[in-house]
Amino acid sequence: MKASDNQKDRQLKGASSRAVHGGVDRDKGFHSITTPIVQSATYSFKNTATLIEFLDKKVYGGELDREEYARYGNPSVWAVERRIADLEGADDAVVYPSGMSAVTSLLLTVLRPGTHIVMTDDCYRRTRQFCETTMKKFGVETSIVPMGDFDALESAMIRRKTRIIFTETPTNPYLRVADLPRLVEIAKEYRAMTLLDTTFATPVNLRPLEYGIDLVMHSATKYLAGHNDLLAGVIAGSAARIIGLKDARGIFGNVIDPHQAYLLERGMKTLAVRVRHQNDAALQVAQYLERHPKIERVHYPGLESHPDHDIAGAQMGGFGGVVSFEVVGDLESTGAFIDRLRIPFIAPSLGGTESLIEQPAYVSYYDLSSEERRAIGIRDNLVRFALGIEDAEDIIADLEQSLREVTPASSLARQT
Numbered sequence: 001m002k003a004s005d006n007q008k009d010r011q012l013k014g015a016s017s018r019a020v021h022g023g024v025d026r027d028k029g030f031h032s033i034t035t036p037i038v039q040s041a042t043y044s045f046k047n048t049a050t051l052i053e054f055l056d057k058k059v060y061g062g063e064l065d066r067e068e069y070a071r072y073g074n075p076s077v078w079a080v081e082r083r084i085a086d087l088e089g090a091d092d093a094v095v096y097p098s099g100m101s102a103v104t105s106l107l108l109t110v111l112r113p114g115t116h117i118v119m120t121d122d123c124y125r126r127t128r129q130f131c132e133t134t135m136k137k138f139g140v141e142t143s144i145v146p147m148g149d150f151d152a153l154e155s156a157m158i159r160r161k162t163r164i165i166f167t168e169t170p171t172n173p174y175l176r177v178a179d180l181p182r183l184v185e186i187a188k189e190y191r192a193m194t195l196l197d198t199t200f201a202t203p204v205n206l207r208p209l210e211y212g213i214d215l216v217m218h219s220a221t222k223y224l225a226g227h228n229d230l231l232a233g234v235i236a237g238s239a240a241r242i243i244g245l246k247d248a249r250g251i252f253g254n255v256i257d258p259h260q261a262y263l264l265e266r267g268m269k270t271l272a273v274r275v276r277h278q279n280d281a282a283l284q285v286a287q288y289l290e291r292h293p294k295i296e297r298v299h300y301p302g303l304e305s306h307p308d309h310d311i312a313g314a315q316m317g318g319f320g321g322v323v324s325f326e327v328v329g330d331l332e333s334t335g336a337f338i339d340r341l342r343i344p345f346i347a348p349s350l351g352g353t354e355s356l357i358e359q360p361a362y363v364s365y366y367d368l369s370s371e372e373r374r375a376i377g378i379r380d381n382l383v384r385f386a387l388g389i390e391d392a393e394d395i396i397a398d399l400e401q402s403l404r405e406v407t408p409a410s411s412l413a414r415q416t
């Protein structure tokens, strides 16, 4: 049964209703409203006839309606996979114990020696690292092209060799937004698969499969789980592609724990409520910061000043909960600005109930010198603010009290 069939039964259109009820209502057992945590390593068969009936379906094709062994499936995991598939408008989804586990499994499953992948330059650093080191060891070449540069993208494509175009939208930390119809057109021309990491967008703000993207992935650690309390990853797409990935997961053994899957499903029930709040609050914060004399620049796709504002407006239902900005000042004074804030925690990650803040120069690029960071576009005074679900007025008041203490550029210049 596909998620869309269930949608017909329930006639749910809105993302919030789907976040609570989406997916197939397989008998939850014990008359439970919530999905029970099925803590079992293996599953029993009543007799040999039921075992044969199951194996017939498994080996010769047929819809499996029960589990066999926990590396191949678990009802608590299955429930959250159906929910995500429903939200993305996908046939199916496969959940992993982390976002990195999702992306590395996919690449190892799909790519063969001699193939080639094209990715954009502000993809998550660890994903890039994986392609440029591990995949290279296995004979897979990677080309990195600037985000938004479609000429560079097209020149990097190699006929019959490029298997995947991989990008994120919005990206970290500059919130660049991929033009999906153009991306899909190029991929089709070269018969490559499109893989889109939409961790920052969530299915509430963007449903990439509707644009013809082949596979969507998320670090579910972020908005989907939404409470800064677990790691998870997911890939959603067509049944044929997801079956292949589930088979590979059964071999790699990178399965998510059922309790973690339960927490993910529970977190997702409030996904749309949280994301809509975060969209609103982030836009207010971005507008406030853009007007502030002690802020050099704000990067937020909801602002007209953002290079991808028009694309984001056309594709996205909201602009997301992350705002990046450059404070008037240097590495140290920007750190001091962050230290004075009372609401956000200094921590990597995003998308949870608590606001988190980081200075990318420290958190993601501590091993590089200031010049090396600048060469890859990471300025010392850059701040990434990932809004939680606190009220916009409180966040703005907090920013205000800290910005008041920021030394203006002119006096910084006099000091040096």
Ligand SMILES: Cc1ncc(COP(=O)(O)O)c(C=O)c1O
Residues within 6 Å of the ligand: 098, 099, 100, 101, 124, 168, 172, 197, 199, 200, 218, 219, 220, 221, 231, 232, 233, 349
């Ligand atoms: C956009 C994006 N993709 C993937 C990942 C990796 O996900 P995880 O930390 O769940 O392994 C992250 C983590 O920060 C991310 O921000």
